[in-house]
Amino acid sequence: MLVGFEFQNGEWIERTPPMFRHLPRPQRRMLFLTQYNLCAEPDERVLLKGCHQPLAEHFFDAIRQSIPKPLSPVSSRLVFCPRSSALIHAFLSGDMHATHAIACNMATLPSFEPAKRIYRLFAKENPGMMFDASGLFLQFVYEKICKRNPDKNVYIECDEIIIEEAGERVLSVVPCVKRVDKNNPKGVEEEISRAWKRLAQNGTRAVYLVFPRNALFTRHIQVRQPHEQCARVKLVPYIISHSVKEQ
DSSP, rough: OOOEEETTTTTTEEOOOOGTTTTOOOHHHHHHHHHHHHHGGGGGGOOOSSTOOOOHHHHHHHHHSSSSOOOOOTOOOHHOOOHHHHHHHHHHOOOOOHHHHHHHTTTSOSHHHHHHHHHHHHHHHSSSEEHHHHHHHHHHHHHHHHHHHTTTTTETTTEEEEEETTTEEEEEEEEOOOOOOOOGGGGHHHHHHHHHHHHHHHOOEEEEEEEEETTOOOSSSSOOTOOOOOOEEEEEEEOOOSSSSSO
């Protein structure tokens, strides 16, 4: 299950996980860019401008803004890196095919930072920025948890986020890109079954199954086994936003 955008057959195609496809396109773009920005390095992030323009244009705008102006052959940073110069000029000309060809023929990463960003977008069979949707959501939730828990040891182990305090596993957080309906929880029975196994195997106090929030899933759902007085497994709706305090 992929999310992002790629260049195919002369046009930019945007990919969205099935659970988000009913949303308006600007909202789908915002969800992707919000996750991308939190996970990306500061100099790799893009500006969010309403998301009415294609995803590719957000990245292109960020690259254009990072290129010194005026761009000329006498720029000291480009004189010593002709490969960067050729790649940037092809990109600025709007010739996607030429940019793709130059990037793919480069044996190594160019030295000039704007050229590096172009290279990362174009030096592949299908230019673009594609991610595994589950992996991106996992990293997004991890970054949020780290910001909210600076005093705890937080790390990723396979497909779950472990929170340790004083050497003890206090919580396992398992992000899942799946639509949850509070009126029909059978759709996540497999995830709940795996959560019970995690509790039995790794000694964690509790497991939170984290899903993107939707109109039919706005509150935590506690899952108890018959012999338990308190729930050790919870289904948690997660808002994909910039705010750390909204969850």
